[in-house]
Amino acid sequence: EAQVTQNPRYLITVTGKKLTVTCSQNMNHEYMSWYRQDPGLGLRQIYYSMNVEVTDKGDVPEGYKVSRKEKRNFPLILESPSPNQTSLYFCASSPGLAGVSRWTGELFFGEGSRLTVL
Amino acid sequence: DQQVKQNSPSLSVQEGRISILNCDYTNSMFDYFLWYKKYPAEGPTFLISISSIKDKNEDGRFTVFLNKSAKHLSLHIVPSQPGDSAVYFCAASLGWDNQGGKLIFGQGTELSVKP
Numbered sequence: 001e002a003q004v005t006q007n008p009r010y011l012i013t014v015t016g017k018k019l020t021v022t023c024s025q026n027m028n029h030e031y032m033s034w035y036r037q038d039p040g041l042g043l044r045q046i047y048y049s050m051n052v053e054v055t056d057k058g059d060v061p062e063g064y065k066v067s068r069k070e071k072r073n074f075p076l077i078l079e080s081p082s083p084n085q086t087s088l089y090f091c092a093s094s095p096g097l098a099g100v101s102r103w104t105g106e107l108f109f110g111e112g113s114r115l116t117v118l
Numbered sequence: 119d120q121q122v123k124q125n126s127p128s129l130s131v132q133e134g135r136i137s138i139l140n141c142d143y144t145n146s147m148f149d150y151f152l153w154y155k156k157y158p159a160e161g162p163t164f165l166i167s168i169s170s171i172k173d174k175n176e177d178g179r180f181t182v183f184l185n186k187s188a189k190h191l192s193l194h195i196v197p198s199q200p201g202d203s204a205v206y207f208c209a210a211s212l213g214w215d216n217q218g219g220k221l222i223f224g225q226g227t228e229l230s231v232k233p
Contacts (some may be wrong), residue, residue: 042223043155044223045220045221048218105211106164106167107164109163111159112159
């Protein structure tokens with residue numbers, strides 16, 4: 001089954017304790033991205049990656065790191081989490097321009113990771 | 119600065135009637151518009167999209183209308199069914215050449231379809 005898998009789905013942690021949210025896709029997609037969803041703000045992009053070893057900042061990158069060492073994985077790292085990073089996080093992927101006749105903008109999302117930082 | 123806005127946080131309609139969800143945007147350079155549907159404890163799933171060169175796109179019970187002069191798009195669901203109850207997000211993109219087609223989302227509208 002084609003999917004984007006995130007772990008953990010739920011996490012409660014404390015300020016300053018480093019954590020990693022993993023993301024893996026099995027669709028051989030070129031493009032991957034992280035979003036956070038907050039009430040009244042919709043989804044905002046944190047980081048994105050257009051291919052292996054290529055990453056760039058989105059709209060709200062402060063306090064986050066990412067890496068793209070393999071095509072299928074795109075982990076999100078919070079080196080020193082703070083309470084304002086309490087949010088619902090989504091990983092997403094898309095084929096980009098590779099192997100598609102027409103770019104449609106469609107992103108495939110994971111099920112989300114709800115993070116609470118105390 | 120919210121470039122994509124959904125001004126109605128919630129909408130309630132009767133089963134069988136039409137649901138109309140609205141979305142406004144500020145950037146006239148947006149190239150593609152999409153609607154996503156989200157159930158609780160799940161990720162958003164793609165519903166329907168429209169290119170900026172069109173004014174209407176239809177897929178079964180779902181139709182998206184784009185009014186570029188008003189910078190407004192709407193999603194029509196006819197007839198509405200209880201299973202359509204979810205949060206709907208509209209999103210816009212400047213195209214693949216701009217940050218890999220980054221999607222900019224609205225705040226979402228929670229649709230409730232009552233039997």
